[in-house]
Amino acid sequence: MLIPVLIGTTLIVYCIMDLTPGDPARMILAETKTSEENIEKMRESLGLNDPLLVRYVRYITNLLKGDWGISYKNRISVLAQIKEKLPNTMLLAFSGMVVAIIIGIPIGIIAAKKQYTLFDNVSMIGALIGTSAPAFWLGLLLVITFSLKLKWLPPAGMGQGFVMKLKSLILPALTIGTGTAAIITRMTRSSMLETMRQDYIDTARAKGIKESLVTTGHMLKNALIPIVTVVGLQFGSLLGGSVMTENVFSWPGLGRFVVESIKTKDVPCVLGSVVALCILFSIVNLCVDILYAFVDPRIKSQYKTSRRKHI
């Protein structure tokens, strides 16, 4: 599935970028004030005069060979720029997910255990607000509160050194994680409520197991499958959401890079970042599928029994 998706996405983005007004050759040579003749030569050397499909096929073959092209703007290899920025985006997305899980799952569990109490109502209203507030606005609010009023954390950029980096990571991670936290809270709550009513929970209680152990060992373990699904699905939207968050916080990641590249019509950079994001997305989906086997032993046993049959 990865290969057709990559071909399709690159083709769509390639066509869209081709429609954009503006001539790359002219943009590269804009500062040098060169003659029309030189621009024409540049166009020829970049192969811009070939038909769209020829250029596209050439791009794809180069991509597979590991040559991701060179930025029109600063003549730096796209692959090198992506290699520099991808870890930052991954760091942001993963910390956002960690924040979302740390907030979402405990609140969801407590809300389910205390259904219809004040805590349940407040956390459900909170979750609703969390899904409704636009992430970039939330980021601005966090900046106002924690950077400008309280002066605890830096408002933008990525700090150098471990402590500073961690400090500058907190606000973007909270921003990107809040929406996901809200969704995970709701999912955890409904999934827990579902498993609570099962007979095996009564059995566990009847055996005299401590209530805390019933909650974590029996309820949560069985409620985890839909939660893992949601976590996996949300990773995609986290990667997409990194576009807005990185712009709000001037975070040096792929999301900010791609917006800047689109604005300057730097086609190789745009395509490279989109390809990188799509690959990352597919890898995450694969990881979630593998994680299922750990969460749900039934899936693992399916594989085992089928192997046994073959022997």
Add this chain to the structure above:
Amino acid sequence: MSNNEFVNKGATKNSGEGRTLWEEIRRRFKKNKFAVVSMYFLIFLIALAIVTIVIDIVDNSNIYNNYVIKQNLKDKLREPEFGNPSMIFGCDEFGRSILFRMIWGTRYSLFIGLIAVTVSLITGGLIGSIAGYYGGKIDNTIMRFMDILLAIPYMLLAIAIVSALGPSLINLLISIAIPKIPSYARIVRASVMSIKDLEFIEAGKSAGASDIRTIFKYILPNAMAPVIVQATLGVADAIISISALSYLGLGVQPPLPEWGAMLSAAKTYIRDAWHITVIPGLGIMFTILALNIFGDGLRDALDPKLQH
């Protein structure tokens, strides 16, 4: 209402209480107080947008030019004052009343969001019903293409389209509508596939109904419930995307009073004035909140099976 005749008759028979399906839905919806309040809030917003448009037409955009667009630098970044109605939200970076700009800004988010969802709903619905109805190779080809569109992060595709076409209201609408087509196509396809093999479709066909008539008259009206819910929640998504694109400077351009564009301008003054950041965002948040609650209420009313 002729399209709903079939639905009505079917429901009356099943419920056996003499209520039509729509009466039943309305009754269930009214039970959810939050959803009703959200509905009135949304109606209020739409009314506000229509009233401001009418005012602009009647007085030749007089109020619009003098209070919403005209700069008044001596009131720059004026803090909110609760005694003064027009200053209740304070002034923005050019001394314009934020209250007026918020009210005149309702039309952008709401109407672009509504139109964008309608456009993608109709396109996606057509694609989905063709794929679902005919199945086989047509279905496969269409849906694989839709899968590819779905694999690109939504914001990324919207940004790419709007930057290719150039920032303007119409292009913003297109860039919001296109990335949403595949999700509607999927929902409609699933709905159509669950209905197309039922007996009454067969009966219609054997009575000589053409494919187009079958799809539009028998299948689509019965496949609408999940689609309506998804569309309501889709408007919320669209409004967030509109404000996000405007925030990046790719959507509605200043000085037009779109809420996201107001936030974009506010970012420069974030150190000097908190209110010009907080208030437009609250506007967006409450609108989205109302749409989400309304959508959830609608889903529960349309499909009580989903309620645990």
